């Protein structure tokens with residue numbers, strides 16, 4: 001009894017296999033979505049089946065979510081990202097009340113009621129500021145890898161304020177800071193603080209409560225988690241694999257036929 005969950009994100013495609021008898025995630029992986037999401041998912045699935053030494057007959061249901069979900073009409077369930085992130089996070093942390101998911105292209109904040117149901121959500125999918133794309137641009141400008149930004153920012157000794165709320169203007173501001181010999185560590189920290197502030201301003205219209213989980217690929221950036229916690233006045237809970245909570249939710253909910 002194995003359920004398959006796929007999250008076809010704008011940047012990465014994620015796969016999860018969930019054993020219903022054990023109530024446990026038994027496999028997870030991700031690859032870049034690239035130009036052909038169908039091809040990326042096919043590869044992910046083949047590798048997963050091989051590694052677990054099972055075949056299609058072992059999969060009971062298949063749920064799909066994410067930006068590219070409509071490319072998979074053969075799925076038993078095509079689910080919204082909000083529903084899936086909520087189900088995935090609730091599996092790991094049943095008492096969670098707020099989820100902050102920051103991916104490559106958008107940022108979603110979901111509030112959960114005391115019964116574990118989605119109460120409300122807000123989403124920014126209009127502007128790159130406050131998403132992974134903005135961090136990718138920052139890393140490129142600073143000449144480091146995306147995974148190095150967090151450690152770099154922890155070495156910051158001086159506070160600088162990034163004032164632009166638009167990613168394009170913020171990039172010009174970063175170039176200006178570099179030209180004024182501002183240290184890369186201080187720039188990285190100022191970017192994290194600006195992303196955190198942007199997320200918090202997005203949350204203004206949401207009746208949110210702690211505990212707060214931070215998920216999505218961007219949650220791998222610990223310094224950003226620290227800045228978010230400071231802005232919100234609460235510590236962020238970050239799952240071990242923050243990228244795969246949406247795919248986990250898709251697997252868990254895959255037996256509920258739903259087309260979105």
Ligand SMILES: Nc1ncnc2c1ncn2[C@@H]1O[C@H](COP(=O)(O)OP(=O)(O)OP(=O)(O)O)[C@@H](O)[C@H]1O
Pocket residue numbers: 008009010011012013067102103104105106107131132133135136146147148215216217218219220221243
């Ligand atoms: N170590 C890291 N530190 C910070 N950010 C990272 C790290 N690794 C990946 N990322 C960021 O995570 C993003 C991808 O996350 P994720 O897989 O959750 O996005 P997605 O689901 O494809 O996007 P979306 O939900 O917006 O469609 C990339 O934009 C990348 O910038």
Ligand SMILES: [Mg+2]
Pocket residue numbers: 009010066103104216246
């Ligand atoms: Mg996503």
